[in-house]
Each structure stands twice: as structure tokens, then as C-alpha cells.
Amino acid sequence: MRLLVRQAFILSAKDMRVFVRDWPGMAFALILPLVFVFGFSLAFSGVGPDDERLRLAVATEESAAEESAGGLSRQTLDALAASPETDVREWDAGEAAAAVEDGSLDGYVLFPGDFTQRVLSGGGAEIRVMLAGGAPPETEAALRGLASAVAGRIGAISLIAQGTAELAGPAALDLAELGRLAEAPPLISFSIERVGSREAFNASNFTLPGYLTMFVFFIAAMSAEAIARERQTQTLERLLANGARRPAIIFGKMLASLYRGFLQLAVLWPAGIFAFSIDFGVSPVAVIGVSVMMVVAAAAFGVMLASLVGSVKSATSAAVFTSLTLAPLGGCWWPLFVAPEWLQTLGLFTPHGWANDAFNKLMLFGAQGADVAANLAVLALFAAAFLAVALLRFRSAPAT
Amino acid sequence: MDDFLAADNLSKRFDGVQAVDSVSFAIRSQEIFGLLGPNGAGKTTTIRMLSTVLAPDGGDVEIGGYSVTRESDEVRKRIGVCPQELALYPELSASDNLVFFGRMAGLSGREAKSLAADTLERVGLADRAKDAVRKYSGGMKRRVNIAIALMSRPQLLFLDEPTVGIDPQSRNHIFDTVLALRGEGMTVLYTTHYMEEADRLCDRIGVMDNGRLIALGAPAELKAQVGDPATTTLEEVFLNFTGRSLRD
Ligand SMILES: Nc1ncnc2c1ncn2[C@@H]1O[C@H](COP(=O)(O)OP(=O)(O)OP(=O)(O)O)[C@@H](O)[C@H]1O
Ligand SMILES: [Mg+2]
Numbered sequence: 001m002r003l004l005v006r007q008a009f010i011l012s013a014k015d016m017r018v019f020v021r022d023w024p025g026m027a028f029a030l031i032l033p034l035v036f037v038f039g040f041s042l043a044f045s046g047v048g049p050d051d052e053r054l055r056l057a058v059a060t061e062e063s064a065a066e067e068s069a070g071g072l073s074r075q076t077l078d079a080l081a082a083s084p085e086t087d088v089r090e091w092d093a094g095e096a097a098a099a100v101e102d103g104s105l106d107g108y109v110l111f112p113g114d115f116t117q118r119v120l121s122g123g124g125a126e127i128r129v130m131l132a133g134g135a136p137p138e139t140e141a142a143l144r145g146l147a148s149a150v151a152g153r154i155g156a157i158s159l160i161a162q163g164t165a166e167l168a169g170p171a172a173l174d175l176a177e178l179g180r181l182a183e184a185p186p187l188i189s190f191s192i193e194r195v196g197s198r199e200a201f202n203a204s205n206f207t208l209p210g211y212l213t214m215f216v217f218f219i220a221a222m223s224a225e226a227i228a229r230e231r232q233t234q235t236l237e238r239l240l241a242n243g244a245r246r247p248a249i250i251f252g253k254m255l256a257s258l259y260r261g262f263l264q265l266a267v268l269w270p271a272g273i274f275a276f277s278i279d280f281g282v283s284p285v286a287v288i289g290v291s292v293m294m295v296v297a298a299a300a301f302g303v304m305l306a307s308l309v310g311s312v313k314s315a316t317s318a319a320v321f322t323s324l325t326l327a328p329l330g331g332c333w334w335p336l337f338v339a340p341e342w343l344q345t346l347g348l349f350t351p352h353g354w355a356n357d358a359f360n361k362l363m364l365f366g367a368q369g370a371d372v373a374a375n376l377a378v379l380a381l382f383a384a385a386f387l388a389v390a391l392l393r394f395r396s397a398p399a400t
Numbered sequence: 401m402d403d404f405l406a407a408d409n410l411s412k413r414f415d416g417v418q419a420v421d422s423v424s425f426a427i428r429s430q431e432i433f434g435l436l437g438p439n440g441a442g443k444t445t446t447i448r449m450l451s452t453v454l455a456p457d458g459g460d461v462e463i464g465g466y467s468v469t470r471e472s473d474e475v476r477k478r479i480g481v482c483p484q485e486l487a488l489y490p491e492l493s494a495s496d497n498l499v500f501f502g503r504m505a506g507l508s509g510r511e512a513k514s515l516a517a518d519t520l521e522r523v524g525l526a527d528r529a530k531d532a533v534r535k536y537s538g539g540m541k542r543r544v545n546i547a548i549a550l551m552s553r554p555q556l557l558f559l560d561e562p563t564v565g566i567d568p569q570s571r572n573h574i575f576d577t578v579l580a581l582r583g584e585g586m587t588v589l590y591t592t593h594y595m596e597e598a599d600r601l602c603d604r605i606g607v608m609d610n611g612r613l614i615a616l617g618a619p620a621e622l623k624a625q626v627g628d629p630a631t632t633t634l635e636e637v638f639l640n641f642t643g644r645s646l647r648d
Contacts, residue, residue: 003506014496018492232485242476
């Protein structure tokens with residue numbers, strides 16, 4: 001085991017030595033992505049909204065009687081309206097529906113008539129996001145963000161309500177008291193305020209993670225070509241005859257890809273921050289975490305590719321082909337949330353898609369770290385699956 | 401003299417081609433053994449099996465008393481391989497190449513550096529040690545290829561066509577190196593298509609054709625089988641055994 005680790009590190013150090021001597025390769029990995037980000041940020045700069053901030057429409061179907069009794073939707077709406085950080089306008093439920101119908105309103109958040117009742121029964125209430133057919137993605141994202149923030153808070157209240165009921169019996173349930181809970185400051189402090197603000201629609205906030213992901217995978221995929229060449233020149237066989245372990249060769253190659261990927265992160269994220277004013281959102285740690293996991297998945301992808309191809313030529317083709325197909329499918333070229341449904345579904349089959357989805361959530365829609373836990377887990381699964389294929393299939397002999 | 405290598409009924413088939421067919425031979429300690437044969441005869445395939453990187457379909461080999469198939473780790477500690485291809489990293493310097501392979505073979509950084517310097521001296525590349533190998537001439541690259549094989553301090557050295565495409569000066573330098581290594585106790589398996597080279601270097605020769613070993617013996621013995629040992633060339637011996645038809 002010690003031998004294996006030692007060999008993997010020596011091998012990866014050698015690969016890095018080769019990499020830093022390869023100026024065109026370095027430029028490809030580190031500078032070209034920035035050129036793309038620059039160009040496409042300009043092209044996408046119209047994707048954001050024209051006005052300063054999104055105006056969020058909300059409406060409730062709960063009857064006046066319930067509202068006066070302290071209906072939760074009423075409490076929530078008042079709290080939202082009072083918040084200086086959100087621009088929420090309350091609509092009459094009927095008018096809002098009509099406005100969406102005739103196209104003068106893109107969408108709104110609706111509390112159904114039985115909302116309070118269902119929350120208190122513990123059966124799970126729903127908040128609806130009503131959207132016009134051609135609603136722009138940022139409106140949808142903003143309304144969804146508002147709805148899920150409210151839902152999260154109400155969910156907590158519902159739990160407290162049930163807990164109180166368990167402890168003190170049903171008689172202790174006091175609507176007014178629950179209303180006060182709902183009004184408490186945390187309700188309004190959800191992260192929605194970022195959503196409508198202008199910097200959230202700095203196009204670089206999705207072009208940079210997109211091209212970062214694409215180029216990390218591209219460079220990792222090109223390692224398959226380098227490995228195929230080492231098979232051809234028999235350096236891999238020479239290493240084996242020399243006492244190198246097969247897994248040490250695989251892990252060494254993967255480590256080298258990790259170093260290259262981390263170098264790309266270390267150059268491209270700061271370049272994004274200083275040159276393109278990108279914003280990591282409320283959880284920079286999560287952005288770093290997702291990018292690290294993305295690099296791991298890419299490195300494993302590279303050794304898997306190397307284990308599946310034979311000649312140098314087929315390795316090059318495979319690297320270019322996979323890079324140029326997975327990148328658009330996985331939302332590297334345009335944000336997946338503006339893509340048609342079928343493309344979004346296809347994106348789920350690519351590690352790129354899961355990485356970009358996480359970056360978009362964190363950097364555009366104000367998500368918290370916990371919101372991208374699934375993305376991290378799926379990226380880790382991709383990495384494990386790729387590595388497993390590599391360990392099973394990796395050959396050191398030249399292609400015949 | 402003891403046998404350092406003993407190959408017993410070695411066979412390998414690649415889809416449709418019997419590359420090596422029941423080959424048995426032995427190499428004595430400190431012997432330079434030549435493996436000759438036309439293109440596609442199975443020389444490289446044999447070396448790949450002897451050096452543990454290709455599993456034989458049948459048969460086994462003992463090297464230094466260890467089985468190539470069952471005790472490959474022990475075998476690997478005792479061999480050095482110079483493949484037919486230039487198995488090196490052209491972007492790196494000769495010194496970096498040697499240090500890398502030495503460290504992969506288990507040497508510490510310091511040991512590897514010191515052995516690399518000695519070895520580059522031995523193959524006449526000490527003054528160009530820091531230059532990228534890509535800038536070397538063909539003969540210099542061949543010498544680096546051999547030098548790398550010495551970085552595991554082998555007892556048995558496999559040299560698969562180490563002198564293709566190089567000038568007489570480099571070739572002579574390589575001969576001298578091989579003879580000096582043998583003088584220090586190394587055993588060598590050498591393949592080549594240059595008959596006068598084999599005649600000059602090798603103590604014994606095995607001739608392969610179509611995967612089979614068809615002749616085995618000292619150059620003089622083989623010549624005697626064909627004609628007058630004083631006037632017969634090894635080339636005539638070779639053509640006599642392998643025929644004149646063209647190979648793939
Ligand atoms: N990996 C492989 N897959 C399929 N066939 C192979 C493979 N390696 C070798 N062969 C075939 O096996 C036979 C022996 O090849 P080998 O390379 O051992 O010959 P050789 O004596 O080294 O020839 P040369 O003098 O040209 O180097 C040839 O017919 C070759 O085409
Ligand atoms: Mg050969």
C-alpha cells in the first residue's frame with residue numbers, strides 16, 4: 001500500500017513536470033477558458049432582466065375569515081410586504097390569474113385556500129408557483145426561490161405546532177401564537193433578496209462555471225491521449241517491468257489530472273472574481289466544494305477514457321468528442337434552466353450537468369450549501385463509477 | 401556456468417497469429433545471448449513474456465530462480481528492459497528520465513540522482529544530461545533508452561533492437577557499454593537484425609522464425625552446421641535457417 005501511494009505520487013509529479021513544460025497545453029487549460037468567458041458573457045448579457053430588481057407577485061386564496069383568525073398566508077404576506085429587501089406586491093388571487101392569462105404578469109406565488117388548515121393538520125400544505133407559458137427563467141427561479149423559502153419556514157412552524165400539540169394536547173394550539181412565530185424575523189431573512197438584484201445576472205456567473213467545467217473535463221480527457229501515447233511508446237510496460245503497480249499507474253495518472261484541475265480552479269476562479277466580478281453567492285465554501293468534486297469526477301473520467309480507448313488517435317477523438325458533446329448537454333455553453341425540458345433531462349446523465357446545476361443554484365439563485373448536497377453526492381458517484389471502470393479495464397499494453 | 405534464465409515451452413497466440421510457439425532455451429549467467437529472426441518472428445513477444453508484462457498462454461520462465469508467472473515481483477527486481485520503442489519522456493531531460501524510472505524502481509531521490517549521473521556518464525551523455533531528450537540525435541536517444549534500463553540495477557538486461565537507425569559511432573559506443581556491463585557480471589539478452597553485430601557481441605544465438613526457435617548455439621557452431629566456419633557469415637547462416645521468402 002505504501003509502495004502504491006509512493007509510486008502514484010512519483011508518477012504524478014513526473015506528469016506535472018511534463019505539463020508545466022507544455023506551454024500550449026497550459027494556455028489551453030488556463031487562458032482559453034477566459035477568452036470564452038469574455039466572449040460569451042458579452043453575448044449573454046441580455047439574458048438578465050431589464051429592471052433593477054424582479055417584482056415578485058404573491059396572492060392568497062385563504063378566506064378573510066381565516067385570515068382574521070391569524071391565517072398563516074396573511075402573516076407571511078404582511079411580513080414579506082414589510083421587508084425592505086424584497087419587492088413583493090400582493091395581488092388579488094383572481095386578478096393575478098387573469099393577468100397571467102393575458103400576459104401582463106409572468107407569474108406569481110399562490111397560497112391555496114386550505115393553506116393554514118393543512119399546515120396545522122400536519123398533512124403538508126402546498127404553495128403554488130403560477131407561471132405564464134413564456135415566463136423568463138429568472139422569474140421562475142425567483143418565484144421558486146420565494147416559495148421554497150416560505151415553505152421551509154412554514155415547515156418549521158408546522159413542526160413546532162405539532163410538537164406543542166404532542167406535549168400539551170390539542171387545546172394548546174393557538175393560531176395567534178403560531179402567527180407570531182411566522183412573523184418572527186427569520187421568516188423574512190431568507191436569501192431571496194439576492195435573486196432579483198442585478199449582480200445576480202452578471203452573465204459571467206454562469207459562463208465562467210460553465211467553461212471552467214468544460215475545460216477541466218477537456219484537459220482531464222486529454223490525459224487519455226497522453227496515456228495512450230505512453231502505451232504506444234511502451235513506457236507503461238517499462239514501468240510495470242520495473243516494479244510499478246498497475247493501480248499505482250492509474251492513481252498516479254488520476255492524481256496528475258487532479259493537480260491540473262486544481263491549477264485550473266486556482267487560476268480561473270480568482271480571474272473570474274477580479275476580472276469578471278463573479279459572485280460566489282451566500283456559500284462560497286459550497287462553490288469550492290462543488291468545483292473540487294467536479295475536478296475529482298473529471299480526473300476519474302480521464303483515466304476511464306484511457307482504459308476504454310486503444311490507439312493515440314482514438315484517444316484524441318474520444319477526448320474531443322466527449323468534451324464537445326457533454327459540455328453542451330451538461331449546460332456548459334448555456335444555462336440548463338433556459339434549455340428545453342428534454343435537454344435538461346439529458347443533462348442529468350452528465351457530471352457536467354450536476355456541476356453546473358449546483359453552480360447555478362449557488363451563484364445565481366442564492367442557494368445554501370445544503371441545497372447542493374445531492375449534486376455533490378451525484379458527482380462523487382460519477383467519480384466512483386468512472387474509477388471502477390478504469391481499475392477494471394486499464395491496460396498497459398499497446399493497442400494492436 | 402549456471403542458467404540465469406530458463407524458458408520452458410513458452411507460447412503466445414494473438415487472435416489468429418501464433419506469435420510464439422513452444423519456445424524453450426536457457427541463458428547462462430554473464431552470457432550475451434542473441435535472439436535473431438526476421439520481422440514478426442516473435443522476438444519482442446518473447447521478451448515481453450520474459451519481462452513479466454505479457455502473460456504466456458502456456459509454459460513458464462524462471463529468472464534467477466523465480467517464476468515469471470508466479471513470482472513476478474521477484475523477477476522484476478532482477479531485470480532491466482530496453483524496449484524496441486523509445487520508451488521515455490522526450491519533454492524531460494535525460495537526467496529527469498533516469499531519476500524518474502530509478503525512483504519508480506524503488507530508489508530514494510538521492511540514490512536515483514547519483515546512479516543517473518553515473519549511468520549517463522557511462523553512455524556518454526553526461527554533458528547533455530540537462531537537455532530535453534526531444535532535442536537529442538537518434539543515437540543519443542537510443543543511449544538514453546538503454547541507460548533507463550540500467551536504473552533498476554538489473555542482473556539481467558533485455559535489449560530489444562537497441563541499435564536501429566543509428567550511426568557507427570553510437571553503435572560502437574553501445575557495443576562497448578554492453579561488453580563492459582557483461583564484464584561487471586550482467587547477463588544480457590540482445591535482439592538485432594544486424595548479423596555482424598550479433599556475430600561480434602553474442603556468446604550464443606537463438607534463431608526464431610514464425611514463433612519457433614529453429615536454431616540454437618554459439619556463432620561458430622551454427623556456421624559449422626551450414627558450411628565452413630572460417631568463411632561462412634552469420635548472414636548466410638540466418639538465411640539458410642529462415643529461408644529467403646519475404647516476411648510481413
Ligand atoms: N499485441 C499484438 N496483437 C496481435 N498480434 C501481435 C501483437 N504483438 C505481436 N503480434 C504479432 O505476433 C507476431 C510476432 O511479433 P513480434 O513483435 O514479437 O515480432 P518481432 O520478432 O519482434 O518482429 P520485429 O523484428 O519486426 O520487431 C507478429 O506476427 C505480430 O504481428
Ligand atoms: Mg520486435
